[in-house]
Amino acid sequence: MFGRSPKPVKIQVFAKTDLGKTRDHNEDRFLVADLTRGEASLQPAVREHEVGERGSLFIVADGMGGAAAGELASEMATETIYEQMTRMWGNEKDVTPQRFAYRLKEAVEVANSHIHSYAKAHPEVRGMGTTTTAVGILNDHVYLTQVGDSRAYLVRDGQAVQLTRDQSLMQRLVEAGELTEEEAARSERRNIILQALGPDPKVKVDLTYQEVRKGDILVLCSDGLSGQVKKDEIAEIVTRERDLQAACDRLIALANERGGPDNVTVVIARFDGDGLRSAAAGEEVGHQVYPLIDTETSTEPVPVYRGSRPPVPARENRWRVVAAAVLAAAAVAVALYLATRSQ
Secondary structure (H helix, E strand, O other): OOOOOOOOOEEEEEEEEEOOOOOOOOOEEEEEEEOOOOEEOOOHHHHEEEOOOOOEEEEEEEEEOOOOHHHHHHHHHHHHHHHHHHHHHOOOOOOOHHHHHHHHHHHHHHHHHHHHHHHHHOHHHOOOEEEEEEEEEEOOEEEEEEEOOOEEEEEEOOEEEEOOOOOEHHHHHHHOOOOOHHHHHHOOOOOEEOOOEOOOOOOOOEEEEEEOOOOOEEEEEOHHHHOOOOHHHHHHHHHHOOOHHHHHHHHHHHHHHOOOOOOEEEEEEEEEOOOOOOOOOOOOOOOOEOOOOOOOOOOOOOOEEOOOOOOOOOOHHHHHHHHHHHHHHHHHHHHHHHHHHHO
16 A cells, blocks of 8 residues: 555656735745755756655745744744654665654654744744644655644646645534534634644644645645635646646735735645556545554644734743633634524
């Protein structure tokens, strides 16, 4: 199921980030890396490469915390994850998909620890955090780690499917059947996420996987894109536009045309090569939990305000109070909403 493909898997990839129309600084970060060659860049050798023995790595991080804290958190996340994968996975003797997935999840947890420790030692950035969607590619599979509400979509035959699941209050309410996706998208509380890297010493990393096929397109993005551009529109643009740089430009331009209320970041990767099978009808695509054996018990997620909301309080005990207050307010809001709907 997760064996190595004896034939080459080829990737074309490009990424871009944009300030948007309303923010005065960019708190988003991305990273594109060929782990086998040990190079993280958008140089030609990385923009078109074969997936080597150590795989490839793509990351989108959306920082928060006010002032320069969000920028620092997202930068620390991308750099730490890449450094961890280069050092730990790069020296791993057991070069298997299981170890690759484990090292990827471990790298995200280490990034959380580093950001949290730094914030505790520097009161001026206390409470900083960042979402992180970090995707590793090995052979004919992608392995996805998710914290927060940045997203990964797989576009196959012109149709986009969300591979990640938002760690947000609205997603919980949608899953509980209390709200539709359309109602959640319009909610004033759509910017409340349940986790981020940094605010807590422990984080619960969502680890999933997907087997890719020839012609598949992977799209990673911050909510500056997904909040303004529907997944069907994303699929239409990346399918029709063969030039990946032009596709990134078109997606960002569309988000900005619709107000550009946030920073916008997108990574687009197209898969090809004889190491991939052609897609067949009825194959499962979506949020599939990876059966990792060696995994650390994580804490339950707690709410985090994003965007223009106030930064997280300085003291850890105040953080817990705010979290409880947000949950209580959310419960009351849902109860009122349901009562209104039932009338």
